[in-house]
Amino acid sequence: MQSDRIFxxxxxxxxxxxxxxxxxxxxxxxxxxxxxxxxxxxxxIIWALSxxxxxxxxxxxxxxPGLRTFGALAFAVVILIGYAYALKPLGFLLPTAxxxxxxxxxxxxxxxxxVLTGIGLSGVLFVIFKYALGLGLVAVPKWLLG
Amino acid sequence: MDILAxxxxxxxxxxxxxxxxxxxxxxFLGTIIGALPGxxxxxxxxxxxxxxxALGLDATSALVLMTxxxxxxxxxxxxxxxxxxxxxxxxxxxxxxxxxxxxxAGRAGDALVLSGVASxxxxxxxxxxxxxxAPLLARVAxxxxxxxxxxxxxxxxxxxxxxxxxxxxxxxxxSCIGLAIAMIGVDESSGLPRLTGGNLHLYDGVDFLxxxxxxxxxxxxxxxxxxxxxHSSLGVKLDKVSIPWKDIIACRWVMLRCSAVGFIAGVxxxxxxxxxxxxxxxxxxxxxxxxxGFGTGVAKGIAAPEAGNxxxxxxxxxPMLTLGVPGSGTTAVLLALLMTLNxxxxxxxxxxxxxxxxxxxxxxxxxxxxxxxxxVPMVKIFVRVLQVPPWVLMPGVTxxxxxxxxxxxxxxxxxxxxxxxxxxxxxxxxxxxxxxxxILGILLGGHMETALRRAMxxxxxxxxxxxxxxxxxxxxxxxxxxxxxxxxxxxxLKKPQRVTD
Numbered sequence: 001m002q003s004d005r006i007f008x009x010x011x012x013x014x015x016x017x018x019x020x021x022x023x024x025x026x027x028x029x030x031x032x033x034x035x036x037x038x039x040x041x042x043x044x045i046i047w048a049l050s051x052x053x054x055x056x057x058x059x060x061x062x063x064x065p066g067l068r069t070f071g072a073l074a075f076a077v078v079i080l081i082g083y084a085y086a087l088k089p090l091g092f093l094l095p096t097a098x099x100x101x102x103x104x105x106x107x108x109x110x111x112x113x114x115v116l117t118g119i120g121l122s123g124v125l126f127v128i129f130k131y132a133l134g135l136g137l138v139a140v141p142k143w144l145l146g
Numbered sequence: 147m148d149i150l151a152x153x154x155x156x157x158x159x160x161x162x163x164x165x166x167x168x169x170x171x172x173x174f175l176g177t178i179i180g181a182l183p184g185x186x187x188x189x190x191x192x193x194x195x196x197x198x199x200a201l202g203l204d205a206t207s208a209l210v211l212m213t214x215x216x217x218x219x220x221x222x223x224x225x226x227x228x229x230x231x232x233x234x235x236x237x238x239x240x241x242x243x244x245x246x247x248x249x250x251a252g253r254a255g256d257a258l259v260l261s262g263v264a265s266x267x268x269x270x271x272x273x274x275x276x277x278x279x280a281p282l283l284a285r286v287a288x289x290x291x292x293x294x295x296x297x298x299x300x301x302x303x304x305x306x307x308x309x310x311x312x313x314x315x316x317x318x319x320x321s322c323i324g325l326a327i328a329m330i331g332v333d334e335s336s337g338l339p340r341l342t343g344g345n346l347h348l349y350d351g352v353d354f355l356x357x358x359x360x361x362x363x364x365x366x367x368x369x370x371x372x373x374x375x376x377h378s379s380l381g382v383k384l385d386k387v388s389i390p391w392k393d394i395i396a397c398r399w400v401m402l403r404c405s406a407v408g409f410i411a412g413v414x415x416x417x418x419x420x421x422x423x424x425x426x427x428x429x430x431x432x433x434x435x436x437x438x439g440f441g442t443g444v445a446k447g448i449a450a451p452e453a454g455n456x457x458x459x460x461x462x463x464x465p466m467l468t469l470g471v472p473g474s475g476t477t478a479v480l481l482a483l484l485m486t487l488n489x490x491x492x493x494x495x496x497x498x499x500x501x502x503x504x505x506x507x508x509x510x511x512x513x514x515x516x517x518x519x520x521x522v523p524m525v526k527i528f529v530r531v532l533q534v535p536p537w538v539l540m541p542g543v544t545x546x547x548x549x550x551x552x553x554x555x556x557x558x559x560x561x562x563x564x565x566x567x568x569x570x571x572x573x574x575x576x577x578x579x580x581x582x583x584x585i586l587g588i589l590l591g592g593h594m595e596t597a598l599r600r601a602m603x604x605x606x607x608x609x610x611x612x613x614x615x616x617x618x619x620x621x622x623x624x625x626x627x628x629x630x631x632x633x634x635x636x637x638x639l640k641k642p643q644r645v646t647d
Contacts, residue, residue: 007577011319018326018341025333025340032599033607036333036340039595040326047322053315062576065372076371077569080364080544084561087552100541106371108537117538125545133200135553 001058008054015051019044072106079103091140092129096122149277156504159206160512168203168211169509173516176218180225181528182539183232184370187219187459187476188582189362193543195355195483196550205487206502210509212483213463216476217269217510220419220459221517224261224452225528229254237419237455237474240427244440244447251443255387258529260445261452262521263394264401266514268453271405272412272460273510279413280496280503283468287493290469292600293612297621299594302415302471304629306583314629316579324587325594327352334592335599347559354482354588356551356560360567361581363547368572370540387525390445397449400430408454412461415471419458426454460510467491467503470593475582481589 022040065073079102086095101118105111129135159165179190191212198208223238228245241261248257290298307317330341331351342348407429408422430450431440440447462477470491472478484491489502496503521528551560571581605611613619 003577007573007579008319011323015322015326021341021343022329026338027336032335033602034599036336036338039598040329040341043322043325043329046318047326050315050318050322054319057315059313059316059578062578064576069372072371073368073572076368077565080565080568081562083548084558084565087548087561088556088558092549096545100545103367103371103541103544104537107374107540108535109374110537113535113537117541121538121542121545125542125549129549133197134202135200135549137549 001061003061003064004058005055008051008056008058010051011054012048012051015044015048018047076103076106089141091144092126092137093122093139094144096125149281152281152500152504153277153508155500156506156508159501159505160210160508165207165210165505165509166512168207169214169513170516172211172214173218173513173520176215176220177222177225177517177520177528178218178531179215180219180222181531182222182534183226183230183532184366184536184540185543186223186238186362187216188479189359189366189543190219191215191476191479191483192355192358192362193547193550195479195486196359196554197546198483199486200550200553205489205499206505208483208487209489209502209506212480213506213510214513214516216480217456217459217513218517218520219476220269220456221262221265221521222528223455224265225258225525226532228257228261228448229529229532237423237451237458239420240423240451240455241448243427243451244443247441247443248445248448249443253390253443255525256390256393256445257443257448258525259387259389259522260393260397261448262518262525264397264404264449264452265456265521266518267401268405268408268456268458269460269514269517270511271402272409272457273507273514275409275457276460276464276510277507280464280468280507283464284493284496287468289617290493291615292597292604294615294618294621296594296597296601296612297618297625298415298469298471299590299597301621301625301628302586302590303583304625305414306586307580308629308632311580311583312578314633316577317583320574320579320581320583321587324357324584324589325591326587327357327584328588328591329595334596347557352563352588353554353560354585355486355554356564357567357588358479358482358585359547359551360564361571361584363543364564364568365571365575365581367540367544368568369575370536387523389522393445393449397445400446400449401453404430404450404453405457408457409461411454412458412474413464415465415469419455419462419474419476422458422461423451423455426457427451463510467495467506468493471590472586475585478582478585478589482585485589 019041022037022044025036027035079099083095083099097118100121101114104117105114126137126139130137179185180187194215198211224241226232227238227241228249231242231246233239233242245257245261303321307314307321311317330348332349333340339349404426407426411422411425412419427450430446431438434440434446438444462474466472466477466481472481481491548561551564554560574581601611613622
């Protein structure tokens with residue numbers, strides 16, 4: 001109930017923001033009957049209406065995990081975002097080993113397995129990507145090696 | 147005799163050693179991907195697309211490889227359905243209903259072989275259907291103008307939303323989110339940026355591969371973290387594998403009927419493989435009646451959904467290749483592949499690039515036989531794969547996704563977007579909002595808008611032009627009924643729930 005209502009409300013607000021933002025599109029002097037605004041606005045309206053429908057006719061509440069699991073999920077998201085930022089400046093091996101290890105630990109809390117998974121995956125994947133697929137990955141950046 | 151000449155052309159391409167090798171590799175990879183719990187056909191194919199790109203394959207080779215993976219994943223999905231009671235993806239759900247009980251009764255080997263044969267029959271007949279139907283439909287598709295295409299895209303969203311989800315409003319929201327994302331970036335006809343919020347990274351729009359990998363692969367990782375991978379231990383023993391001739395022969399009509407049902411469901415744009423296996427299972431259940439014992443582990447209950455599912459997978463290629471409208475989540479991913487390879491699906495594909503189409507079709511026929519060999523005598527190899535623990539598999543999938551997306555553009559921004567889509571996918575799946583319409587929206591949004599604008603340009607802004615030809619009226623009627631009818635049918639046709647231990 002509650003989850004659907006919240007999602008529907010957020011969806012409606014986003015849809016309205018989308019319509020407003022679509023309306024600010026610059027129009028060039030050469031334009032067709034629909035123009036660059038027409039279709040996005042149409043989508044925004046249907047989007048907002050279905051959002052309202054979700055608020056009015058919500059489905060039963062889904063099973064959400066407990067606070068601890070939510071914490072774990074949030075932590076996983078942080079790790080993935082960090083990984084995205086780290087991939088370029090720190091090279092492939094280090095960030096991959098850390099991120100893979102952490103994710104592995106989160107799925108099954110066994111430190112030994114997690115460390116092995118992290119190191120193993122980063123090494124094996126590097127060899128596959130670099131030599132089998134020919135991607136231009138940097139193993140370790142030069143400044144770290146000194 | 148056109149077809150024979152075309153097939154000869156196709157086989158001349160498909161039988162070259164290199165293409166043949168790609169098909170075999172694709173089948174092998176695909177079966178593994180399908181068998182691994184948490185990796186279905188859609189996310190498996192999605193993760194592999196950027197990597198295929200990195201290999202620098204030409205269009206035909208890339209297409210052969212990926213469709214072999216696609217067919218292979220459809221075969222492989224049954225392995226985890228039967229042995230683990232985990233459907234690799236939505237269409238495999240029906241196979242768990244009888245497959246798992248049969249495996250628990252000590253007949254795991256029989257269930258695997260029988261479902262493998264049913265998959266073969268379904269996929270083989272569907273490929274034959276594709277050979278005959280696709281050129282016909284391609285000829286009809288020449289009659290399609292922008293108004294018809296607009297109605298057709300609408301039909302795809304409506305049937306997908308209407309049949310594949312439990313709540314129309316939620317499916318509509320998902321479609322709108324996808325379409326809305328597709329609008330971001332520089333407007334093609336005026337050349338001015340739209341809805342970018344001034345962010346330079348968004349001027350090129352959101353790459354559909356980023357969305358697909360995020361929504362499918364990254365979301366799956368979150369679900370594994372939530373469940374700690376608990377549901378994926380092998381609970382059923384597989385001793386020896388023999389061929390249950392008696393069951394196979396008893397199921398011959400079931401397989402034929404279900405192939406037909408599945409193929410038709412697959413051809414409907416937007417309906418796809420889930421509907422195919424569902425319809426196949428339900429129709430056989432009602433033919434068998436109470437005494438049929440469906441749901442307790444009977445042979446027919448395994449043959450029916452597998453034949454239907456694989457026939458639908460082949461059928462879904464028909465609208466994808468001839469009209470550019472995918473019939474299922476995975477064909478949406480294949481459409482993404484075509485678009486990345488700069489191939490525009492549609493009727494012109496058949497006249498301008500016959501070697502691509504017929505090479506692909508011939509490879510599918512070959513792949514099917516390869517898959518039968520891999521999935522019946524060699525099934526034990528793939529069962530081993532199930533023993534890869536999720537705490538190695540899922541981090542591996544994540545890292546491959548990251549590198550794949552990173553290799554596309556080399557920008558951290560795409561990676562952040564991908565994580566964002568992963569979070570969105572998690573929330574949506576928790577709330578029972580389908581994610582496939584989002585993908586479809588991102589893929590088709592641009593085309594749909596162009597069709598609408600061209601139609602309005604032709605008619606000088608007259609909206610009735612959208613309903614002015616018999617074809618478009620038919621498509622509109624089908625779209626509206628495809629969206630509305632399931633609301634009333636839902637109480638009659640209840641989806642069976644998963645069997646629990």
